[in-house]
Amino acid sequence: MPALSLRISSSVGIQGLISVSLALSQTEPAATDNYFEVAINYAPQPLVSSKKAMKSSACQKLLSILASADSLVASREDNSDSESRTWSSYHGSGEASDYASVATSGAKVDRDFGFDDCGTPAERVKKRRRTSGSNKAEVASGKKSSSKKNKDRGALTNVIVVDELGDLNGDEDLPEKLVASWKEGINGVGQDFKSVKEFRETLHKYAIANRFVYRLKKNDTNRASGRCLIEGCSWRIHASWVHADQTFRIRKFNDEHTCGGESWKSAHPGKNWLVSIIKEKIRDSPNEKPRDVAKAILHDFGIKLKYSQVWRGIKDAKEQLQGSYRKSYSRLPWFCKKLMESNPGSVTKLVISDEDKRFKHLFFSFSVAVNGFTNGCRPLIFLEASSLRSKYKEMLLTANAVDADDGFFPVAFAIVDIENGDRWQWFLEQLKSAISTSQQPAVTFISDREKSIEKHVRDVFENSYHGYSIFHLMESLKKNMKGPFQGDGRGVIPAVFLAASHAVRLEAFSSLTEQIKHVSSTTYDWVIQIDPAHWTTLLFKGVPYNHIIQNPAEEYSKVIDDMRGSTVMQKIEALVSKLTNTMNHRREEARNCSTRLAPSKEKQLVEKAVKARSLNVLFSSEVVFEVHDDLTHVVNIENLHCTCLEWKFSGLPCCHAVAVFLSTSKSVYDYCPHWFTVESFRSAYSELINPISGIGRPVEDEVDYESADVHPPLTPRFPAQQKEETPKILDSNRRTVICSKCKEPGHNKASCKATI
Template identity: 40%
Template sequence: MGKGQIVAVLQLGGEFTTDADGHMSYSGGEAHAMLVKSDWTFDAFKHEISSTLNNLKIDQFLFKYFLPKNNKTLISISNDKDLLRMVEFHAESETTYIYVMKKVDNRAKGVVADSGTPVETTAVVPTTEDGSKRQKVCATWKNVITGVGQVFEGPKDFRDALHKYAIAHRFHYRFVKNDSSRVTAECTGEDCPWRIHASKSPAKQDFMIKKISESHTCESETVKSHRLASQRWVASVIKEKLRDSPNYRPRDIANDLQQEYGLCLNYSQAWRGRSIAQKQLYSSHDEACNQLPWFCERIKETNPGSVATVVTMEDSKFCFFVAFHASLHGFEHGCRPLIFLDAVSAKPNKQWKLLAATSVDGEGDVFPVAFTVVDEESRENWHWFLEQLKSSLLASRDITFISNGENGLWDEVPLVFPESHHGYCVDFLIEEFKMQLEDAWIEEVRDAMVELCKKAIYSCTADEFNQHIEEIRSESDKLAEWLLEIKPERWSDAFFKGSRHGQYSSNIYNTIADWIPTRYELSVVQLVDTIRCKLMELMYTRRESSNEWTEVLTPAANQKLQEEVSKSHTLNVTPTESDGQGSVFKVCDDSVNVVNIDTCDCTCRKWHVSGLPCMHAVAVFERTGQYAYDYCLKYFTTECYRLTYSISINPIPDVILPPVTLTNPSQSPATYPCPIRTRRRVGRPKEKPADPRITIKRAVRCSRCKGYGHNKATCKIPITEALPLAELSDVQN
């Protein structure tokens, strides 16, 4: 066979069977032969399949194949890179089998993905020839989870499979860990040891079951009392049918669930599930079509220069992008070219996701740049968000992105920002590293391995990196190889080409989660405006606090520089004549380092990595009488910090919000109507509920300096420094 192409046998219309060892075999259907070339795009590949199969509607099908000598797990072909990998993997094979499989819809995307084995997803198994009773759907769910090594396309698919598995086996479970990188669940039965854990490894883009207990020791419950048939689960099951049949009655819903799933629900349970499904189907989409376009215009009117865009789809999905002018201006003029990408659940509206792009200011604090509200975190939504972000940025410059790399971000970021660098979020990487540790290790050994991993991450030179990897290898060769497989150039300072300047992760998830109220169901407009209020207050507070700073650098950066100064006093500095200009020096401590003050570089590479002079450079400055502050990146200066927060976010009138008390003086006090209350959570409330009978107090304002938070009697500003009335508008904004 010619180089760069393979012979493929297209299999269509057959079915898979799995033996006791998990090996899969395909039988039935029809077969067609075609050539597949390595330089084809995925679209060209689909077009050729369509032509070979008599103009088959190819968008309704999935494409799978087995790796050589592995017939346990089907591999998906969904983009150009997947296609190229398949051709490379089978370059030495005589023929390659490609399975063309019918899509069932998003509920049964796992027609193969849930377990690697095709699962029947129709509502009812047909009656057999001998007239025996048809099989319930939940009976097919008993094998939806097969064991360790089973691969899923993501945590959502795994959670869906786990839910089906629990219903089929009649047990309850609770989540111990549940996020985008790992899911751990355990049986709620008394003293039952059953437990399952699945996670996503950075080296492999599959979500895989890593551990699962062999059996339960608890007694199975009756199907009638099964609590897993929650209102939201019922809504997810009937939502698509409700879309096609708006008059789908609760009594019919209860009957269908009894026949198809073997679950007994009363009328009120079916009615509540139907209500939730209606809300998910129509409320968000209606708002996206009617209110969000109006809200976009209000954002741009009240905050000129801001970007607000909404796109609606026919399947009740939408994407709503917002980037306020103050955020864009602050990022361009005050923040380092560093953006963190993360997804946040819009609690309690768990059907929505916030895709956020954030940077960091000179103090290392989170600085939100832009965000979008979407129905789910997917590769397509990330691509759309990145395109909107790129068109919103005021100036073009090379940007370093940090993320967990999930949902196609490793491919989408360089596609939209071709000149950028992309690295791992260190917190995510360390959590993944912990998942690879041996269970048999004692806690001291596990902690030591984690510390060595951190040292490898923060190593500035290749020699330091290799030393720490070898220390890990002395304990576990497998662990060291795992770290090397996930590309150190994406996470270690010794090889990373981007500019992180000492910032490795972002706390945006917890920040936004704290901003969103959990006691109220917010609409998308209310959700976005709640975030706007918090941003407005954050910018005002940080701007006011920076007015008291007197140093050239921000407090955090100045402290780091002073630490380097204290370490530089014992170093020996020797000029060299190699450059003829007196800009290169040798600095001796435990080793010899060369500092070039013209290129702002030191052989220890800490100056380059952090953006602040290292102790060797500081020693040179003391020897030559130069000012260390002149050699710090501008992003750490107080001037840049003030530029970051120099523009305010303005209020948007006419938006209905839950009752809140704003401490930002730039917004007039107001009481907003309260939206629909959600169900009260178990336990003591963290905050007392707002009493509508108590009016919100007006902020105290000084009549002498025109500031807020104190009065004339407690004012500490001298009369000569009191702000003139002409500057009052700047304070208020």
């Protein structure tokens, strides 16, 4: 039997596209379906168009094709059952579309598709205005807000019930297919369901289809009893779990309403009901986007929601699932207490304001991390700050050391209400109290140059060194590369800048910066003024670090991004979990190493040994040697020095020194720094973090919440960015205004202040 399928996609009130696809299929024995499609694209004006647009050639062609399609199908039809045609959605994404049915004998396009071929434009506008208000049915009080602002603040009580297509069709608020299936969802006593969840969902849909609101009085995994929201109404339902049959069965059911439908008209079930639905949808996917949740609700329940309604619903649902973000601050004293109990020797510090008990800053460092830094890491710490992703604008401060394998080793964390110099000063003071020992060597600190925390580092750690993070310098370079550009263009500047940071001789550094100058003199000026003594291998006096170009805070920023919308305690739990997993993973890596040096350092040494085999070594003394390749270099193994300077700045013996060790049968490992060895690698991760019991849930019996009441910080107010005034360009051809009253230029008679 032949079938005709016409698919139309339309959007009322916007510059639209009508795509009509005519598909004709004829099914015969032992034959496959054959299809052909005709597509017409029409988008000259909005779909709700003028009479002139309706008479355009494209529309006339559209109508003629529809008419010819009808006649084509009519000639092939073998029975009268195919008189009706179905309109299916052009889009397969589930988004709102327009549905209608068209008789085979007519070629008129229905008004639901955005245009009508009868009536004047004024009549069509009046018709839309008359029907627009009656098309909306509200599952709430039914009262209209007097202003747009109040309408937006209606939370989830203003719920619009619509059909699957997103267009309201008079009194038919739900799609016919959904209504037909949902109305019969509850059959009566004895009906079985697989679980209480299936029963609740079916009952929700049944109530929507039959336009009433109910309330579950008893609602748990074994039973559920519901009543109509209106007191005195006779509608009742009760279902319970049957252990013998392993099913959830309706035991009592009275489907008669004596309230006259008042529950649908006057109740306010929208917010609680929708929050319960959203809560189920985000339980397993807490980062579900509001638009996706709205589409799922439209598909499942036929209810179309505004973005703001779904956003507030997700917020309330997360608060029910995860707890209140505001109240979670009261658990911080408990966290500090439990951390020190479960991990003795750890350091925590919580500061709240005396006046209003608002959170200011929290510091915590595990004893395992402090011991690992002291015993297995070089004296090098990266200081980073990242957002905690909440409406209170807290910042996460981190101190990361570097292990033997050049991996970041987290030492300490802090959460502060705002990032400024005072907060960095406080963080460094707490860090010093945690890591300082009598034998602690001078520590090298690396930070973002734009944070300007060098002064605070010098104040707290007097004998320390401070350098600029290469990662952040590269990011700043991208912002400060300004033209005009010459030669090879701006694309070569980042690579040349990185090479300049690794230069070990002044001549090489000058040559590389001159290359930048030839491309862009403005960029060259910026490179020189950022003080090369803080970021170049040649001039920096602390522990070499600029081979590390990664962002130390990247992993923890990803954790926070995944937990955005969660409470502060849940974010701390995620950080602790990430720290624990990282240390466990690195501990296994260190334990499985079979070499003398950490894997990355061993690999570098092997590469140098391969190159060293082609070098010629001449003995000058027991400790001084000449090594020849393209140039001649002098190696002093007693002073750990080579004239190529690579040994001095990298810490590992250079290829010339390795050639000497191969020639003298000396062990190269005896001349490598201790913090590059597998022994140090294992020492850093030798201890494990003990789990903190109850960190993921409230423990009311162990916390006095009244005495430990902590409020969230005040949201900081930043000064508004001043708009740059665009200078007015004087037009020489512009006519000068002459006042007709005083005959002076620059104003007219109306603004003239001259007295006559």
